[in-house]
Amino acid sequence: MTPASRDPRRGGKPAGTRTSGGGADRGTGGGKSRHDTYKKSPPPTPRVVAVRLLDAVLGDGKLMSEMIGAGALDRLDPADRARAQRLALDVLRGLERVDKVLAKHLKRGEPLLHAMNVLRLGTLELCLGGDAHGVVNEAVNIVGRNPRTMQMKGLVNAVLRKVAKDGPAEWEILRVPRLPRWLRDPLAEAYGKDEMKAMEAAHFAGAPLDLTVKNDAKGWAEKLGADILPTGSLRMASGVQVSALPGFDEGAWWVQDAAAAVPVKILGPKAGESVLDLCAAPGGKTMQIAASGAKVTAVDISASRMARVSENLARTGLEAECVTEDALTHTGAYDAIVLDAPCSATGTIRRHPDLPFAKDGSEFGMLIGLQEEMLDHAIGLLKPGGRLVYCTCSLLPDEGECQVEDALARHDDITVDRAALAVDGVDLEWITEEGGLRLRPDYWADRGGMDGFYIACLVKSA
Numbered sequence: 001m002t003p004a005s006r007d008p009r010r011g012g013k014p015a016g017t018r019t020s021g022g023g024a025d026r027g028t029g030g031g032k033s034r035h036d037t038y039k040k041s042p043p044p045t046p047r048v049v050a051v052r053l054l055d056a057v058l059g060d061g062k063l064m065s066e067m068i069g070a071g072a073l074d075r076l077d078p079a080d081r082a083r084a085q086r087l088a089l090d091v092l093r094g095l096e097r098v099d100k101v102l103a104k105h106l107k108r109g110e111p112l113l114h115a116m117n118v119l120r121l122g123t124l125e126l127c128l129g130g131d132a133h134g135v136v137n138e139a140v141n142i143v144g145r146n147p148r149t150m151q152m153k154g155l156v157n158a159v160l161r162k163v164a165k166d167g168p169a170e171w172e173i174l175r176v177p178r179l180p181r182w183l184r185d186p187l188a189e190a191y192g193k194d195e196m197k198a199m200e201a202a203h204f205a206g207a208p209l210d211l212t213v214k215n216d217a218k219g220w221a222e223k224l225g226a227d228i229l230p231t232g233s234l235r236m237a238s239g240v241q242v243s244a245l246p247g248f249d250e251g252a253w254w255v256q257d258a259a260a261a262v263p264v265k266i267l268g269p270k271a272g273e274s275v276l277d278l279c280a281a282p283g284g285k286t287m288q289i290a291a292s293g294a295k296v297t298a299v300d301i302s303a304s305r306m307a308r309v310s311e312n313l314a315r316t317g318l319e320a321e322c323v324t325e326d327a328l329t330h331t332g333a334y335d336a337i338v339l340d341a342p343c344s345a346t347g348t349i350r351r352h353p354d355l356p357f358a359k360d361g362s363e364f365g366m367l368i369g370l371q372e373e374m375l376d377h378a379i380g381l382l383k384p385g386g387r388l389v390y391c392t393c394s395l396l397p398d399e400g401e402c403q404v405e406d407a408l409a410r411h412d413d414i415t416v417d418r419a420a421l422a423v424d425g426v427d428l429e430w431i432t433e434e435g436g437l438r439l440r441p442d443y444w445a446d447r448g449g450m451d452g453f454y455i456a457c458l459v460k461s462a
Helices: 032-040 046-060 064-069 078-093 095-103 113-127 132-145 150-173 181-191 193-205 217-224 259-267 284-291 303-316 364-380 401-410
Strands: 209-213 234-236 253-255 274-278 295-300 321-324 334-340 382-392 414-416 437-439 453-460
Touching (some): 046 132, 078 095, 078 113, 113 150, 181 193, 209 217, 209 284, 217 234, 253 284, 253 303, 259 284, 259 382, 259 437, 274 284, 274 364, 284 295, 284 334, 295 303, 303 321, 334 364, 382 401, 401 414
Parallel strands (some): 274 295, 295 321
Antiparallel strands (some): 209 234, 209 253, 382 453, 414 453, 437 453
């Protein structure tokens, strides 16, 4: 799942992003005149846009998906969009290392946030082998374009030239970056210190590109040069332009993390069944269900995100009834339901390293209450004998294992179907005490990991 909304009911995505006091003072400034200047100027470079994304995340507590949805990449061509986004994500993944490399050269403390983010981007590129001349020159130009940081051109030039000399060697000996304490502490308590380190290593490594195919996984793996994962998803290196890949235009496949594809495999929709996909956007699970031949109803509160679901269905030639509606007001009776509930999205940090910096955990209590309400409502929409797959892209037990334990205590007509978890590629050691499935970023580490997910299959008595 892509974290794209502050509204917790929009497609199972996170809410409650952090806001930073004084963000405008520390950032790039604002106002209509600056915006108009950008509109009239030539298209920005990927580095300029990457710094703007960093300013928004680290200064204003915004998610990158918010910025991209608001048009932050619109003036770039597809290749430059991908590069700008990759640069910003790589800085956020390695922020702890970046700041440690910079610290020895900033004896008087950090400069204004905008200049600091320019230094961070330059440091990241230099430590990973970037051309010193090009990196340093553009960094100086970027700080020089902003009236509030133009006096720091000399500082940026001097610091990055020192980083170019010593940074790459320092980078290699620094520890794997750790999550902020507000998130690391509860996860370490839940899983253990060694497991926490393994998950952080997976976060730092980033995520490859996973695809779900309608059919002929072997054939498409050969055409795309992809590997077939144990669960049937295809995996290939990230950084490619998705829309340029074979099979995109004809809708032979769609982008979906391998872990995110498991809930529908566990649900096992059958041709002719009535199936409800609650919090459906962006539509990966809807397309999986539709490809099975089931009659699927996709519900999400966001009109713009439901438009994306409709576009994906049209591209893949699959059919579903798309309903823009609050999941808690939806009515009906269904043979099967998948509820990908609104959550903290802490399982997606390998793809979205901005999350720990744009959020602070203050929304967790509200989300947990909403998950409970939605789970109870979904159970009420099941026909007798029907099955419900509850899932969240969260690593927090309160949003997974604890929710199912509590639901079983509230509903005496609901049981857990452990046998449903025995699908291809699932290690039975991942099954938890209450009968759910816990997926973690460090699983399949030798293959590139997976998103963190919790999945449970509940059955209503006949």
